[in-house]
Amino acid sequence: MTGLSRRGLLLGGAALSLVLAPGLTLIAQARPAGRPASAAQRWGLLIDTAKCTADCTACVSACKTEMGLPDHGRPATDAQYLRKVSVGNPANGVERSVPVMCQHCAKPPCVDVCPTGASMKRADGVVLVDRHICIGCRYCMMACPYKARSFAHEAQSGQRPHNPRGKGTVEGCTLCVHRIDADRLPACVEACRAQGKGAMLFGDLHDPQSEIARALAAQPATRLRADLGLDPALRYRGI
Amino acid sequence: MVRILLALLIGMSLGGLALAAEPVIPKAKGERCVEDSRTMRTSHMELLKHQRDLTLRAGVRGTKHALKDCLTCHAVPDAQGQPVGIEDQRHFCNVCHGYAAVRIDCFECHVSK
Amino acid sequence: MAEAQAPILQERDWRRPGVLAAFAFLGALVLVGLGAAWHMEHNGHWVTGMTNQVVWGMPHVFAVFLIVAASGALNVASMGSVFGRTLYKPFAPLSTLLALALLAGGLAVLVLDLGRPDRLAVAMLHYNFKSIFAWNIFLYTGFFALGLWYLWWQMDRNRFARSGRLGLAAFLWRLVLTTGTGSIFGFLAAREAYNAAILAPLFIALSLAFGTAFFLLVLMGSVRRANQEVYDRLRPLLGLFVAVALYFVAVQHLTNLYMAGREGVERFLLIEGGVYPWLFWLGAVGLGGVLPLILLFHSTFVRRGHLALASALVLLGGLAQIYVIIIGGQAYPLNLFPGMAVASSFGDGQVAAYAPSAPEFLLGLGGVALALAIVLAGQAVLRLLPPSEPKS
Numbered sequence: 001m002t003g004l005s006r007r008g009l010l011l012g013g014a015a016l017s018l019v020l021a022p023g024l025t026l027i028a029q030a031r032p033a034g035r036p037a038s039a040a041q042r043w044g045l046l047i048d049t050a051k052c053t054a055d056c057t058a059c060v061s062a063c064k065t066e067m068g069l070p071d072h073g074r075p076a077t078d079a080q081y082l083r084k085v086s087v088g089n090p091a092n093g094v095e096r097s098v099p100v101m102c103q104h105c106a107k108p109p110c111v112d113v114c115p116t117g118a119s120m121k122r123a124d125g126v127v128l129v130d131r132h133i134c135i136g137c138r139y140c141m142m143a144c145p146y147k148a149r150s151f152a153h154e155a156q157s158g159q160r161p162h163n164p165r166g167k168g169t170v171e172g173c174t175l176c177v178h179r180i181d182a183d184r185l186p187a188c189v190e191a192c193r194a195q196g197k198g199a200m201l202f203g204d205l206h207d208p209q210s211e212i213a214r215a216l217a218a219q220p221a222t223r224l225r226a227d228l229g230l231d232p233a234l235r236y237r238g239i
Numbered sequence: 240m241v242r243i244l245l246a247l248l249i250g251m252s253l254g255g256l257a258l259a260a261e262p263v264i265p266k267a268k269g270e271r272c273v274e275d276s277r278t279m280r281t282s283h284m285e286l287l288k289h290q291r292d293l294t295l296r297a298g299v300r301g302t303k304h305a306l307k308d309c310l311t312c313h314a315v316p317d318a319q320g321q322p323v324g325i326e327d328q329r330h331f332c333n334v335c336h337g338y339a340a341v342r343i344d345c346f347e348c349h350v351s352k
Numbered sequence: 353m354a355e356a357q358a359p360i361l362q363e364r365d366w367r368r369p370g371v372l373a374a375f376a377f378l379g380a381l382v383l384v385g386l387g388a389a390w391h392m393e394h395n396g397h398w399v400t401g402m403t404n405q406v407v408w409g410m411p412h413v414f415a416v417f418l419i420v421a422a423s424g425a426l427n428v429a430s431m432g433s434v435f436g437r438t439l440y441k442p443f444a445p446l447s448t449l450l451a452l453a454l455l456a457g458g459l460a461v462l463v464l465d466l467g468r469p470d471r472l473a474v475a476m477l478h479y480n481f482k483s484i485f486a487w488n489i490f491l492y493t494g495f496f497a498l499g500l501w502y503l504w505w506q507m508d509r510n511r512f513a514r515s516g517r518l519g520l521a522a523f524l525w526r527l528v529l530t531t532g533t534g535s536i537f538g539f540l541a542a543r544e545a546y547n548a549a550i551l552a553p554l555f556i557a558l559s560l561a562f563g564t565a566f567f568l569l570v571l572m573g574s575v576r577r578a579n580q581e582v583y584d585r586l587r588p589l590l591g592l593f594v595a596v597a598l599y600f601v602a603v604q605h606l607t608n609l610y611m612a613g614r615e616g617v618e619r620f621l622l623i624e625g626g627v628y629p630w631l632f633w634l635g636a637v638g639l640g641g642v643l644p645l646i647l648l649f650h651s652t653f654v655r656r657g658h659l660a661l662a663s664a665l666v667l668l669g670g671l672a673q674i675y676v677i678i679i680g681g682q683a684y685p686l687n688l689f690p691g692m693a694v695a696s697s698f699g700d701g702q703v704a705a706y707a708p709s710a711p712e713f714l715l716g717l718g719g720v721a722l723a724l725a726i727v728l729a730g731q732a733v734l735r736l737l738p739p740s741e742p743k744s
Binding site: 074075076077078079084085086087088090098100109111112113114115116117118133134135136137138141144145149150152154155167169170225228239 | 393395396397398403404405407408466467468469471472474475478479480482483484485486489536540541542543682686687688689690691692693694695696697698699700701704705
Binding site for chain 2: 132
């Protein structure tokens with residue numbers, strides 16, 4: 001296998017891109033055509049809630065636009081891949097606004113419970129729903145501790161080409177795999193940089209040289225419901 | 240008796256086939272297809288299915304049997320020059336699938352233009 | 353010892369007006385249920401009461417209720433075959449048929465509620481063997497195969513004597529089956545209302561009670577005067593099952609009450625949760641538990657009508673119990689940030705509102721009707737009913 005040399009290449013590329021264009025791209029390079037996602041990488045997000053303000057919903061709007069999620073005016077059944085949760089500490093009154101989405105667990109319960117294998121984890125750690133074989137049983141929604149998934153409650157039209165979605169199947173945050181695979185940042189991260197305060201940091205958790213890995217090494221972050229032992233790829237600071 | 244009925248049925252269905260207009264396949268934009276016409280006619284479904292698993296489950300990108308590319312190349316324009324959707328009889332996929340009465344599931348989720 | 357003889361059984365005369373009327377009524381309910389399913393599938397699930405918060409609704413309450421009852425409906429056959437009680441042998445085929453019919457009704461509801469019921473073949477061809485649902489697909493189909501085989505041997509006088517071993521296999525199989533059904537909920541780590549291994553034995557106890565109650569009602573509706581001894585024996589047995597189910601329910605809630613972190617969900621289900629405490633205390637515990645126990649054990653209530661009433665109450669209370677478990681468990685919000693006060697546009701930190709819609713309810717009712725229609729059809733074409741006793 002070419003895993004080792006490829007990894008070296010990736011590391012070099014990452015360092016290079018950081019030097020050449022800091023902030024513009026955090027991904028070493030787009031995966032060449034015909035190559036599958038590799039377990040050498042694990043995509044993750046670090047969210048600093050201290051930088052996230054309650055009135056900013058740039059990430060949420062960007063997600064809805066990017067993924068083509070319509071608003072039917074029915075909040076109980078409309079799909080939400082990403083939402084902002086206001087988290088208040090009753091002990092001291094400190095309030096934080098926390099973006100919550102699929103946590104892309106290393107041991108995802110949604111994948112365990114899915115009867116057909118539609119709920120799946122890609123080699124690079126991205127948890128997806130294969131809607132080609134999803135039968136719409138919603139067991140994954142019962143099993144997810146983060147309430148990260150939605151059910152398409154109505155027939156769809158005008159979907160975005162990169163996010164096919166249809167009535168009767170389950171969906172959720174894809175970590176924008178279509179962007180990651182093309183060497184771009186997830187839509188929420190991009191919007192947070194452009195319009196927000198840059199509270200979201202995206203990168204490869206397995207690459208010790210990546211910005212996210214170095215940030216995590218420098219200062220610890222928490223996982224949501226770490227007690228469940230699911231090892232999510234999303235990390236939070238300031239909760 | 241049964242034989243007569245059967246013969247009648249076969250005769251009627253053949254007659255029906257003859258009556259229904261042969262599908263006229265719309266021209267594509269590109270120069271040539273990713274595979275020869277014969278392979279595409281018999282195996283487009285297998286190719287798409289293989290591609291879908293490869294792309295979604297393994298994360299392989301940029302291979303040649305992508306539904307998106309088929310739709311781009313085989314877009315059928317309406318009077319305004321906009322590509323028609325699957326709800327339209329003239330849609331590339333509908334031309335044959337309507338004729339053969341084979342339901343397409345792709346566009347329950349995928350956008351059709 | 354003499355070779356065991358197959359009991360002499362008879363079919364039901366389907367030409368009688370009462371039977372025809374029952375067929376027509378059940379058939380109509382099945383059609384209404386199918387129409388309801390079509391309505392839900394055609395429009396999408398937004399026309400139901402189910403949401404992204406309460407993802408499983410009334411159809412699942414009915415489906416789980418019927419599937420759990422199916423397993424218990426085999427009790428009478430098991431007592432004949434496995435525990436060698438000759439008294440029950442003439443009733444074993446009816447008991448087996450009822451078990452198969454209830455399972456079919458429950459599964460029909462479950463499948464018709466899927467987002468993509470047209471992809472049922474996918475569920476049969478793609479398996480994720482870590483999924484309890486996938487295990488259950490095998491447990492359910494296996495139960496059908498074993499149940500049909502068992503029914504055949506019970507009714508075939510040449511094989512009757514050997515049907516005991518099949519009975520034992522079916523008995524063990526259904527214990528595993530109900531363990532599987534309970535584990536659908538019991539193995540969900542994130543849902544505070546479930547996530548307890550006790551849900552498996554709790555479901556087994558519920559199945560024994562529901563199944564016996566269903567069997568008693570079906571027997572009363574099928575045979576004018578069945579052997580009174582069967583009723584006399586099943587009466588305390590039903591009481592015992594109801595008591596055991598109540599015991600497991602009590603232990604489950606006590607476990608949660610003792611755990612500091614689970615106090616909130618228990619307060620919700622038992623006191624503050626609006627409709628759920630009402631359904632729990634009045635429905636499941638009162639009408640479905642205490643009242644049947646009085647009717648079954650108090651010396652004032654000796655008539656068959658009392659037994660019928662007790663059985664009906666056990667079933668109604670059982671539906672309430674399953675409703676509280678399935679819907680109540682989802683209505684209580686997931687705890688993403690323990691100890692914090694949370695709110696969002698996606699229902700975080702809020703109790704989810706759920707009101708079953710008419711189509712959901714009608715689909716569930718259609719499943720019950722389908723089960724009873726199968727029983728009636730089976731009685732019409734197969735010789736599986738004991739003859740009515742002469743009037744004493």
